[in-house]
Amino acid sequence: MMANTNGYLVGSNLERVLKAGHFAVTAELGPPQSAEGDVIRKKAGLLRGYCDAVNLTDNQTAIVRLSSIAAGAILVQEGLEPIIQMTCRDRNRLAIQSDLLGAAALGIRNLLCLTGDHQTFGNHPSAKNVFDIDSLQMVQMVTAMRDERTFQCGDSFKGPEPRFFVGAAAAPFADPVDFRPLRLAKKAKAGANFIQTQLVYDIPAFEKFMAKVRALGVHKQTYILAGVGPLKSPAMAKYMKSNVPGILVPDELIERMELAGAPWAGKSKEELTKDDKKARSAAWQAEGIQICIELINKLHQIEGVSGVHIMAIEWEDAVRPIVEGAGLSPRPVVTESPPLAAALG
Amino acid sequence: MIIAEQKSLEELKSLVGTAEKVLVVGCGTCVTVCFAGGAREAAITSASLRMSSKLDGSPKQVSDVTVQRQCEWEYLDQIAEQVGQVDIVLSLGCGIGVQAIAEHFPQVWVVPGLNTKFLGLPTEQGVWAERCAACGDCILGLTGGICPIARCSKSLLNGPCGGSEAGHCEVSPDIPCAWQLIYDRLTSLGRLNVLLDLQPPKNWRTSRDGGPRQIVREDLRLHIEED
Numbered sequence: 103m104m105a106n107t108n109g110y111l112v113g114s115n116l117e118r119v120l121k122a123g124h125f126a127v128t129a130e131l132g133p134p135q136s137a138e139g140d141v142i143r144k145k146a147g148l149l150r151g152y153c154d155a156v157n158l159t160d161n162q163t164a165i166v167r168l169s170s171i172a173a174g175a176i177l178v179q180e181g182l183e184p185i186i187q188m189t190c191r192d193r194n195r196l197a198i199q200s201d202l203l204g205a206a207a208l209g210i211r212n213l214l215c216l217t218g219d220h221q222t223f224g225n226h227p228s229a230k231n232v233f234d235i236d237s238l239q240m241v242q243m244v245t246a247m248r249d250e251r252t253f254q255c256g257d258s259f260k261g262p263e264p265r266f267f268v269g270a271a272a273a274p275f276a277d278p279v280d281f282r283p284l285r286l287a288k289k290a291k292a293g294a295n296f297i298q299t300q301l302v303y304d305i306p307a308f309e310k311f312m313a314k315v316r317a318l319g320v321h322k323q324t325y326i327l328a329g330v331g332p333l334k335s336p337a338m339a340k341y342m343k344s345n346v347p348g349i350l351v352p353d354e355l356i357e358r359m360e361l362a363g364a365p366w367a368g369k370s371k372e373e374l375t376k377d378d379k380k381a382r383s384a385a386w387q388a389e390g391i392q393i394c395i396e397l398i399n400k401l402h403q404i405e406g407v408s409g410v411h412i413m414a415i416e417w418e419d420a421v422r423p424i425v426e427g428a429g430l431s432p433r434p435v436v437t438e439s440p441p442l443a444a445a446l447g
Numbered sequence: 448m449i450i451a452e453q454k455s456l457e458e459l460k461s462l463v464g465t466a467e468k469v470l471v472v473g474c475g476t477c478v479t480v481c482f483a484g485g486a487r488e489a490a491i492t493s494a495s496l497r498m499s500s501k502l503d504g505s506p507k508q509v510s511d512v513t514v515q516r517q518c519e520w521e522y523l524d525q526i527a528e529q530v531g532q533v534d535i536v537l538s539l540g541c542g543i544g545v546q547a548i549a550e551h552f553p554q555v556w557v558v559p560g561l562n563t564k565f566l567g568l569p570t571e572q573g574v575w576a577e578r579c580a581a582c583g584d585c586i587l588g589l590t591g592g593i594c595p596i597a598r599c600s601k602s603l604l605n606g607p608c609g610g611s612e613a614g615h616c617e618v619s620p621d622i623p624c625a626w627q628l629i630y631d632r633l634t635s636l637g638r639l640n641v642l643l644d645l646q647p648p649k650n651w652r653t654s655r656d657g658g659p660r661q662i663v664r665e666d667l668r669l670h671i672e673e674d
């Protein structure tokens with residue numbers, strides 16, 4: 103019994119928006135390090151109406167947080183559409199499949215398959231990791247659960263299959279850089295319906311990546327959403343540039359951030375009043391948001407980019423001004439069946 | 448080979464506890480080559496325990512002996528008498544050696560003097576690195592002779608993950624990224640196409656995940672003919 107998805111693979115809002123040819127917007131929501139569901143409701147309120155679906159991170163950077171599926175279920179209650187993230191670090195193939203059956207039963211219809219940061223980064227570095235399967239194998243596994251109604255072991259199952267619009271991540275600037283377009287192609291081949299990339303700040307570098315992706319035809323096999331995120335301060339920009347693998351931050355953007363804080367630059371820490379610091383933060387944040395808007399506008403022009411994924415970590419209220427500033431608000435509501443030509447995905 | 452490292456003297460002392468007669472047993476194979484538990488280390492350990500127990504005011508009788516291989520009964524038979532005369536055996540063998548002594552001498556209290564680390568090799572003088580995780584189903588033929596199970600921090604079969612940077616793994620700048628190595632090697636051999644195939648999930652049953660492993664070779668077993 104195949105679920106009636108009205109011509110869609112899954113019929114999630116994200117799928118509808120992408121298949122209708124709209125430039126999609128997704129945003130990230132980090133669940134709390136506590137059992138407080140209200141935080142999620144509050145953050146959801148900040149994102150409502152400004153994105154097509156919301157990513158719920160899965161123990162991001164290997165720090166224990168409220169589960170992505172539980173957070174996703176809260177979002178469903180709130181009338182927002184979740185994309186639950188699932189890493190290979192914490193669950194074996196049994197746990198992943200079982201949790202995804204549950205997630206589907208809770209009304210969750212988008213999934214992002216990730217390898218997961220190594221546990222030594224997080225708050226339980228002495229934990230044993232799993233990595234039973236990798237992210238590509240997870241894509242393949244959940245696609246087969248949806249399309250063939252089989253578990254990873256090959257057994258078929260009766261009853262409703264979990265139907266997910268399946269995503270995977272891409273790190274365009276991680277090493278070995280030349281292999282990245284090929285690895286993305288592998289993810290599309292595994293069945294990824296959409297891709298969300300690592301943060302993009304360096305447009306020329308991303309254009310080069312996309313040229314290779316287009317040459318492989320991958321943009322016609324999967325929807326590519328470019329990752330963007332507002333810079334909060336020059337220090338954050340510098341930190342990401344030198345400490346986070348696979349993120350390129352051009353000096354020009356760091357200089358712009360510094361310039362935004364220039365009126366307060368001459369003063370020592372002690373000289374800065376509380377109000378000074380507040381004003382400086384506001385100036386940095388305004389510039390960060392402005393840069394993000396400009397990045398989105400440039401990404402919009404690149405052939406093969408189907409949308410953006412906004413990662414405003416612990417700064418969810420930046421999403422609204424970014425989406426409005428980029429002219430991507432209001433978000434489309436797609437009610438009709440997909441156009442026949444939208445066979446992609 | 449098996450690479451191991453010595454435990455601290457503090458830990459050795461606490462493991463030996465109040466035992467008065469101690470036999471330190473070295474092993475002449477892997478742990479000799481990696482300078483952790485050979486005859487030389489056994490002699491030094493035994494001397495250190497003797498001296499420190501003297502300093503602590505309760506001198507112990509500590510002697511040492513090294514066998515060719517602690518993991519074979521025939522070599523352990525050679526030290527049966529010495530083992531029978533002590534309160535405790537401190538094995539400087541790998542974890543297999545310690546267990547072989549426990550299994551072969553049921554009456555003897557044996558404690559480990561080493562931490563057994565991994566299966567690997569010396570990459571340069573004084574540096575040892577892991578190479579194999581004994582997964583039981585070798586896939587080196589798919590990866591140009593570089594093991595992603597043991598050498599990729601996430602044991603990925605379709606790597607590299609997004610954390611690979613400038614040749615090293617996201618876990619530490621001191622760990623080469625196995626998938627960068629695989630990529631480089633296959634590229635230089637003109638076999639990059641191997642990496643374009645999706646590798647299916649691994650069958651971990653052949654690994655420790657299938658439970659403790661054992662190999663039985665009927666062709667090699669000694670069958671006693673019954674008449």
Ligand code: SF4
Nearest residue numbers: 579580582585586594
């Ligand atoms: S594939 Fe398995 S057997 Fe081969 S080197 Fe790696 S861990 Fe060892």
Ligand code: SF4
Nearest residue numbers: 599608616617624625
């Ligand atoms: S950086 Fe390389 S070695 Fe480390 S986990 Fe990722 S692919 Fe494996």
